[in-house]
Amino acid sequence: MDVRTLCLAALSRGDATGYEIKKMYESGPLAHFQGASFGSIYPALSRLLDDGLVQAEAREQDGRPDKKVYRLTERGREAFRGALTGPPPEPExxxxxxxxxxxxxxxxxxxxVTDLIKARVTELRSLADRIEAKASDCGVGDDCGETASAGFFREPGPxxxxxxxxxxxxxxxxxxERHQTDLVxxxxxxxxxxPNMAAE
Amino acid sequence: MDVRTLCLAALSRGDATGYEIKKMYESGPLAHFQGASFGSIYPALSRLLDDGLVQAEAREQDGRPDKKVYRLTERGREAFRGALTGPPPEPExxxxxxxxxxxxxxxxxxxxVTDLIKARVTELRSLADRIEAKASDCGVGDDCGETASAGFFREPGPxxxxxxxxxxxxxxxxxxERHQTDLVxxxxxxxxxxPNMAAE
DNA sequence: CCGATATTATATCGGGCCGGCATATATCGA
DNA sequence: TCGATATATGCCGGCCCGATATAATATCGG
Structure with a gap:
């Protein structure tokens, strides 16, 4: 998935800075299944600006460098819907x-081999748990999804x-886990x- | 996985040209789970040659451009084992x-949405069937794995x-398949x- | 029998993307 | 107080994919 499309997708859920878009794909509502780095997000936003698919509003910030808040234009929203409707994704x-x-x-x-598999099993279970925690309403007291993504996972798609x-x-x-012992x-x-399996 | 390592891995199973390495990852014994393009394989082999991890033997060919058959050196074999032992792969x-x-x-x-999911289900089943066919001995008459990969899938790892x-x-x-109807x-x-869902 | 296409084989190039680095400040915990 | 972390933008080297060029043979359909 094109990083420009990823930016459009993020902005379709509300205005944001490049930094906030990154966070959305890292730990926010769009985490898992896609990701993007600063090195691709900022150039992508510049190009989207040139092409008129987003608008930028520079907000002066106390101390920190000026924050550039991006917003989808109508053409940008169309482009995003086009990407969603467009060519079906390649077989993955x-x-x-x-x-x-x-x-x-x-x-x-x-x-x-045992160490490698054990570590991977732990990672996989933790990944599953994290998704489940985020999806199952994150109902109670925790700060969970941060940026107003509370109800997102009640939508059918997510x-x-x-x-x-x-x-x-x-x-x-x-x-x-089931095939590990057989393999070993x-x-x-x-x-x-x-032969020669002495000192490995 | 580094394409240089991918080349070492392919050559650890026997001498080959760049073209043959590509085929191994496309449809041969190393297909599925990793891939590499010509645009990365040929430069990778050049670098491996410079670094002394492989040797090249130019074989004159009837008509066609000279075939360069690459062979692992002892240092190359060590490097490959190092990659296998080395830093555990990042969480995927x-x-x-x-x-x-x-x-x-x-x-x-x-x-x-229905079309998208139906197409993907077909792809996934076909992918699974192809792996199963290759793994389950490819015993009988078919040409199956081409380049002497017959017994490869009887090894524990594969x-x-x-x-x-x-x-x-x-x-x-x-x-x-099970959640498609609910989603729709x-x-x-x-x-x-x-609102406004008239002519989409 | 001829032409279109596929196959074998190598190589380059543009563009996309990641990861690391630079920069600047403010706050929080050790 | 000193380093780590968070906010915020941006550049750059390097890796890799996909397209393209080149070139000769094989094969199959018309």
Whole structure:
């Protein structure tokens, strides 16, 4: 997804600065499933300004550098709807460093493989929990979603997507936990059958 | 994953040209979970050559431009093992254009949402089937994996990884199918409650 | 039998994006 | 008080993808 489109999407939910857009994709209502860095957000906003898809209002700030608050123009809103309606997204495949490394599991020590998988399982469960916490109303006292994203996850789209994330992360963690011991056992026998495994 | 490491990994399974490495990640034994383009493979091989991690042997070819067959040096093999042992991979999160688009499902027509999800479900099932076909021995008559990758998926690592892929892709397809109707119904009621939805 | 297309093979280039860095201030905890 | 963190913008090196160029052979349909 184009960072310019990502900016339009963020601004469709309200005016914001570049810094705030970044936060939305990092820990705010748009976190998970997409991300963008400062190095792409600020140039993207400049281009959107040139193209007339956003307006900027410079607000003088106590001390800090002037804050530039961006707002969608009508043309910007159309462009965003166009991106949503437009060409269907390319088929997405799983890209994973860990999975790739594990294809060469016989080149690693069983201990290392175990550590790698254990760490990943923890990460996956924590990711699922974080989505669930954010989605399940964040009802009580905590500050939860910060920028007025309270009701966002009651909308059908975010609810569907959050459920997807939780389901997939849990399925991944479950698979790894269930097949971990088999994998390690098979590596051990494979390495025992192989030569020079002295001091690794 | 660094494309240089990807090249080392491919060459650790046997000598190959840049073109053949590309094929391995496209449809060969290393397909799924990682990929690389010509625009990164050829420069990567050049750098690996400069750094002494691979050797190149130019083979004169009948007619076609000279084939450069690359081979891992001992230092290259060490570097690859280092990458496997080295810093654990960063936590990986799901990145998905479709999921992101669906967060704004209320801005789309129910028909469009249905089409999008149906197409993705088909893709996911086909992806899972392809992995399963490649992993389940490709035993009989078909040409299956081409370049001598017959037994690769009987090794513990690839078997574990293939199972992961099949499981996750199926789980994703299942989730989408099971929650699709709910999503569409909720969009419809949400849009009915909203203004100016005449000619979209 | 001829032309269109695919395949084998290498390489460059533009553009997009990430991560690190620079800059400036204010506040909060150790 | 000193470093870390947060607010806020922006540049730059480097990595990578996708498109394109080049070039010769193979193959299949008309």
């Amino acid at each position: 495949t799983i890209k994973s460093d860990l999975l790739f490394m594990l294809m060469f599991a016989t080149e690693m020590t069983p201990t290392h 609810k569907f997507v959050a459920g997807y994330g939780v389901t997939i992360y849990r399925a991944a963690a479950d698979y790894m 056992r098979e590596i051990e026998t494979a390495r025992a059958a192989l | 999160t799901i990145k998905s254009d479709l999921l992101f688009m669906l967060m704004f499902a209320t801005e789309m027509t129910p028909t469009h 078997k574990f990884v293939a199972g992961y892929g099949v499981t996750i892709y199926r789980a994703a397809a299942d989730y989408m 119904r909720e969009i419809e009621t949400a849009r009915a409650a909203l």
